[in-house]
Amino acid sequence: MLYVVLVFLVLSFFLYVLLGGADFGAGIIELFSSKDNQKPIKKTVYEVMGPVWEANHIWIIIMIVILWIGFPATYNVVVVYLHIPLTLVLLGITLRGAAFIFRHYDAIKGGSQKLYDRLFRISCLITPIFLGMTFGALVTGDIVLIEDNPNAGFYEVYVHPWLQVFPILIGCFYATLCSFLASVFLIGEASDDEKRMYMRKARVAILAVIAFGFLVLITGFAEGRDFVTDFVANPFADAAVLLSAILLYPLFRAIRFGRVKRCRFFGGLQVSLILFAAAITHFPHVIETTSGKLNFMDGLAPQSVMNVLAISLIIGGLLIIPGFLHLLKSFHMIKMLEDKE
């Protein structure tokens, strides 16, 4: 049953990074677009994300709930030591959600729209950066456990692990991944003129992903981060990254010929491969502290809890997945009907 829970945990992690990431990315693309392009992007983003956007963000809640029920020891370390960056992530999610609903549900479309737009775009950029920083902080190896270091100061324990170049770069890297995902997903939804614009955006995003990916690796090497050295030493991780790089070729071809499904497939696959590489390097030692690496599989909830959790997840999955697919399908069909009209 532990494996059922792990599958759901990994699944919700991937789905959040991919779908939630694409949502954040849409706002980032808007932020870095010219004024003329912002309007059509806003419209497309609303049409595409509107019906499903809330569903996309539930994955992080599912992740949190699985962690606290099944893996209380790991969860405890995360919430105690990464209190501040998680609060900042929360701030981003809150402002983003509020701005999204405000800009589409304000009954009077007036000057306040500008404010909502700005809020939406900026929170779309900072939230993934903080998310990446939180993840980065877990693997810097600088987390100071208070029970081992009772005299450590506030800055050392609660600020230093995440406020460094390396985690910030990981944050930026994730933000570029988000914009990459969004541009690749949006290509399929746009009209012809817009399509060309998203294609350009997708290419820029790919370059940004590569640039920040390199920066992360170089900085990690220079600072001697285990996360990076282990990553490079792991043949599976290398193979996954290499495969992801090779896939750029078919992706570029798919983008050029406007093959919607292929674009999405390759884009999603590439990001999944990068995630897979990061996960395979470190599992089960997800958290690195100054007192050593913590094993994710230590301090699990008792078997009885895991069983009930697994059963609830299976029931929930059976209930939700068909609904989710039906939602996507219905609105896709509606879109096609509207296009014909």
Add this chain to the structure above:
Amino acid sequence: MDNLDAARLQMAFTLMFHIVFACIGMVMPFFMVVSHFKWLKTRNPIYLTLTKAWQKGVAIFFVTGAVSGTALSFELGLLWPGFMKHAGPIIGMPFSLEGAAFFVEALAIGFYLYGWNKINEKFHWLTGVIVGVSGVASGILVVSANSWMNAPSGFDYINGQYVNIDPVKALLNDAWFSQALHMTLAAFAATGFAVAGIHAWQVYRKHNPAVHAKAFHIAIIFGGIAALLQPLSGDIAAKDVAKRQPVKLAAMEAHYETEKGAPLYIGGIVDEKNKTVSHKIEITKGLSFLSFGDFDAEVKGLNDFPKDELPPVAIPHYAFQVMVGMGGIMALAALFYFISVRKRKWWENSKFWLLFAILAPTGYIALEAGWVVTEVGRQPWIIHKVMRTKDAVTPMPGMIYSFWFYVLLYTILTLTVIWLMRRQIKVLNQKVD
């Protein structure tokens, strides 16, 4: 202020907001589908306008509720890591089921909002019903997690270890039914009165009385029925508390001395230092009867509980008085409304509408006060008789800054939502003009 109090204030503050957003998001879909049903049946365009106006309200409150709920799912761990470390696995089940219910709600709301003229009419309406039903299910599940803190069960606490965990037993703890019933009715009563009050105000101001009167009637029927049933569920809840958490009962009644045939205090000023209550109205043997259904039953007073297990007295007592007072007013108002259905002439009197407009906030005041009673009354425990709140709080210092940060954020969000609602009503009025 110390770290513990700052963390408690922050939790109280964020919950206070979430409860309002969540309850409106939970109950308004029912008003919406009734109006939608009437549109499908009568094809009176007023109902279509109303349904669409309410659906925007549902969307706004659903998202603000979802976002503030996401915030809470973070805060539970960020503020109370000691609690979550041990309680997380035990009460995980209601939370994971709540996640599923919430997901169903999010999907249904996607269908509903975007499905106009696109999917089968009846199926479209049904998705609106699913929004409401799954919202209520979410609410009940979350309340079940809270009631477990009052009536911990489904585990054995041996030498500081939590063993033999049974999540199903934890979900169906002793306080589950009475709390869930009381809260669900409260959500309907509070939202019913609030929505009815807003529309009554519009009728009073003579802004499109035709639309707003229809809206008023739908909302007040839900709110009124719930307000009439609420005293009964309150009685069940009080008897349950008397049995399980006698110290909480003693605090909310400000009852210091153990006695048989204990009197019920109405109002009064609590002096916690001298352990007395002055300026109160006493109802002889009232407390014994209400708590145990027996005029001569013994009610244990605060003085006979261990000193280090006493909750604050003044806050729960005052909050309890406010809750019961507001509840009483609402039940009377509900009665008044149902009589007015027979005497429709009253509806032509503008004072009728003014009355309900004034009553708009009563339900939410009662609801917040009720949560203050149950949460402050449980102190100093976070898990009744198992874990103290001070042992659950985060070791990170400086929580007071975090508190002010949340106050600022939530105040901005609330003001924006109120402002949006006003614009919603303004546009609704223009449309019908």
